[in-house]
Amino acid sequence: MADDDSRKLGKSITIKTVAEDAGVSVAAVSKVLRNAYGVSDVLRAKVQASMERLSYRPRAAARAMRGQTYTLGVLLPDLHNPFFSDIMGGANTALERTQYQALFGTGLSVSNQERGVVEAMIDRQMDGLLLIAPRLPLEEMLEIGRRVPSVVLGLHIGTDDAFDTVNNDDHMGGRLAVRHLIENGYRNIAFISLDLPRPVEFDNTFQRELGYRAEMVEHGLTRYVRVIPASQTSREIQITARHLLESRQRPEAVFCWTDGVAMEVLSVARELGLDVPRDLAVVGYDNTSYCDMAQNALTSIDQSGQVLGLQAIRLLIERVKGRRDAEHFVVTPRLVARNSTSPRKA
Amino acid sequence: MADDDSRKLGKSITIKTVAEDAGVSVAAVSKVLRNAYGVSDVLRAKVQASMERLSYRPRAAARAMRGQTYTLGVLLPDLHNPFFSDIMGGANTALERTQYQALFGTGLSVSNQERGVVEAMIDRQMDGLLLIAPRLPLEEMLEIGRRVPSVVLGLHIGTDDAFDTVNNDDHMGGRLAVRHLIENGYRNIAFISLDLPRPVEFDNTFQRELGYRAEMVEHGLTRYVRVIPASQTSREIQITARHLLESRQRPEAVFCWTDGVAMEVLSVARELGLDVPRDLAVVGYDNTSYCDMAQNALTSIDQSGQVLGLQAIRLLIERVKGRRDAEHFVVTPRLVARNSTSPRKA
């Protein structure tokens, strides 16, 4: 009962309350809020004092009707991969000193889900969208970019002005992994990639594959090139890994498109009694925090999620503020060597 | 330029457009939208057809001004712990058939951050809030619960009607872990808990500690009771673990308040050349997906994040729809035994 009252009657402090308290017009307060042109220092001070005193907070919903919501939407594939945690860390850093707030939703790497989340975000008038490794058809992403300022992270699409992109150089990442393995004496190197319904050139895993292939070929290891697609689920990955490691032509090393897959490979290797790296070397991608644990000791390509997230938000805010031409940010990956790829004994 | 036009001029389809198209009043369309009382089947069909044809989508911002936003806010501590992924999985299941949409923000388990996120969500008129293991002062959480329908997940607060709670029985979880270890021949069992600025009784880690203590005492192992606080960061946890495992009185087993800590313990143990479980048994909490990997093979308490997430959303929606008295849902945890706690050889 008391609750009810306080929630309903408790006269919410609106811009009007502030205006009255400060003895100015509603419009003036709005101007201060948006720090728009035409406000004297005196007036600003007066208004800010009132806002402070009343602990006024503008309602995003009302703002959305005419202006901005100061909210950015982030579409994440899932909450499972700790790499996204790094990205969001960087993103939050970039947001700290701004008045924007990020809210996210997960799309589970399923087109339908992703579409739903994106639409929900557009319905809620988000000022901008950060799409992380979306699996939507290119067509749709361009459409989204045309409707609302957007940045895409994790796809190499440089052909259109509809949105900015932020990436690491996946092609180089693929090369780095292979080069490192070769330097450490491995030659029969397989690549586990993501099994996409329809592989596309701009996909980051595909770029990694290209890098892998290129480096293998350049070192005259064409005969060892082997790309194994694996789906997303833990179970499927295990089956694929087991199949690979039990086969007669077990590779000397496996390069996995992402750490999660590499961890599963380590797990299967151990179950089969294989010693890493003596019987099998493993390289992952993303250099997530688990790589560093002794039981994994997983060599991985670091693409610096922090930087990616930070740049993505920076670009997005620029776009929200009016930039129309696309920018494409690329960070250089680097390999972090650990025990899973120690030099091979002849 | 063309973009600009399409984004601004592209006459947005509003409720008015639909009303005209269907040849009814705006109010009627609104009623259909909210499936409110007083709409004939004929009218509903007509309106729905028009909405379909125009692919109309109501604007959440406008709705928020007077009605609901159909948006639920979820406050997550971070994106790093895969356990939250389970929770959100359940939450999404519960949301599937509703018209509500969940958006989340991360609070990083820091009061200031959490406060910011919660306020942002309130500013954006979220219909309800799901707070996952928040670290805000009780006072503030009650205040939040009074302002907006809320459910708290992961804190044992049953004393107030301000919000519902969803939990596993952490006390029992603590007992289960200890009992299992004792059954398998371990007696000197330490507990690594979370180092909170000020420990509170309703905290889930504290409940686990109580369960640990109770079970130890009941088995006459009072002299082995040892609770070691560790902070959140990976580095700090490693230092704590190393200190513990290198000490003269190294325990036979360690029960960790969460899997992440247990993984670090496994890592340190390996670095120190200790064999798990021969030299050290380890039990975690949450039964996250990594537990199952052979290199971890971590025994853990499963609190069924899926169920927790699902129930939390279910309760939250009930609350949004008007329930005023608190409900407290508790799930029974169960232990999943793996290699890290194999029976001890005498």
Place this chain on the structure above:
DNA sequence: CGATATACGTAGAACGGTACACGAAAGCCG
């Protein structure tokens, strides 16, 4: 010193829905 530019502040119409109050029509009953 008068004209003009500039700075400051205000009034009030949007924005796209919701939901209350109300009226008309239809159904029911004695």
Place this chain on the structure above:
DNA sequence: CGGCTTTCGTGTACCGTTCTACGTATATCG
């Protein structure tokens, strides 16, 4: 068949901001 209830649909006053258009006071300049 008149009065009463129920059902269905409409008109319209909001909700809390933004922002354009405009008025007024003050500074600038020839």
